[in-house]
Amino acid sequence: MLGPATSPLDAPGPAGAATVLVVDDEPIVREVVATYLRRDGYRAVETGDGLSARRLIERIDPELVVLDVMLPGMDGLELCRWIRARSSTPVIMLTARGEEADRLVGLDIGADDYVTKPFSPRELVARVRTVLRRAPGARTDRRIVTGPLAIDAGTREVLRDGAPLRLTATEFDLLWFLASHPRLVFSREQLLDRVWGHEATWDRGTVTVHVRRLREKIERDPSHPDHVQTVWGVGYRFVP
Numbered sequence: 001m002l003g004p005a006t007s008p009l010d011a012p013g014p015a016g017a018a019t020v021l022v023v024d025d026e027p028i029v030r031e032v033v034a035t036y037l038r039r040d041g042y043r044a045v046e047t048g049d050g051l052s053a054r055r056l057i058e059r060i061d062p063e064l065v066v067l068d069v070m071l072p073g074m075d076g077l078e079l080c081r082w083i084r085a086r087s088s089t090p091v092i093m094l095t096a097r098g099e100e101a102d103r104l105v106g107l108d109i110g111a112d113d114y115v116t117k118p119f120s121p122r123e124l125v126a127r128v129r130t131v132l133r134r135a136p137g138a139r140t141d142r143r144i145v146t147g148p149l150a151i152d153a154g155t156r157e158v159l160r161d162g163a164p165l166r167l168t169a170t171e172f173d174l175l176w177f178l179a180s181h182p183r184l185v186f187s188r189e190q191l192l193d194r195v196w197g198h199e200a201t202w203d204r205g206t207v208t209v210h211v212r213r214l215r216e217k218i219e220r221d222p223s224h225p226d227h228v229q230t231v232w233g234v235g236y237r238f239v240p
Helices: 027-039 050-060 076-086 100-108 121-134 169-180 188-196 205-218
Strands: 019-023 043-047 064-068 091-096 113-117 143-146 149-152 157-160 163-165 228-231 235-238
Touching (some): 019 027, 019 050, 027 043, 043 050, 064 121, 076 091, 076 100, 100 205, 157 205, 169 235, 188 205
Parallel strands (some): 064 091, 091 113
Antiparallel strands (some): 228 235
């Protein structure tokens, strides 16, 4: 476990491994999560409060942040807002069981995923692996251009009328999946399975929140979307 005298730059992990910052005020939770991350080949850095997490993020620029909602000093939701205002660094929120409001707020402000306490460390590491696979770095040579939108899977960039849009990793994957299957309608359950990859542990409201956020970024009029459209009683489709 990272102690006061230990530099985060010396945190255990293979050279070149992705750095994951674990922010939780419960030392046992931090230690267990960090141990499982290191076993899976990640470089894990730990801290117990929001303000020190912010300083670490500025210093080490982690590839992903595992972030508890309830933190001293600066809570996890406030820290997530700060992260999202400066970067697209993936964030996985840790929330108490039954706190649906926290989960939805976390997704609404830009979290990529959430895990409900108590949780399986193996499941959390699997989520980390999935989110990082969706984050910039998973390269392909595919590109979709439709109307004002240009979606590049190689650079994971989205342009609208030539101007870059800032999408989170999950928002990009949702857009790419829908745009790759134009006019086909997918239910929320299908999207959970195909985009998030862990259908059984999510609720359908997750998809609704991400669709709304995506429309706010790519549509000229989010209340009357041209591209990501609702098929009432069924799900969503992408219209070129």
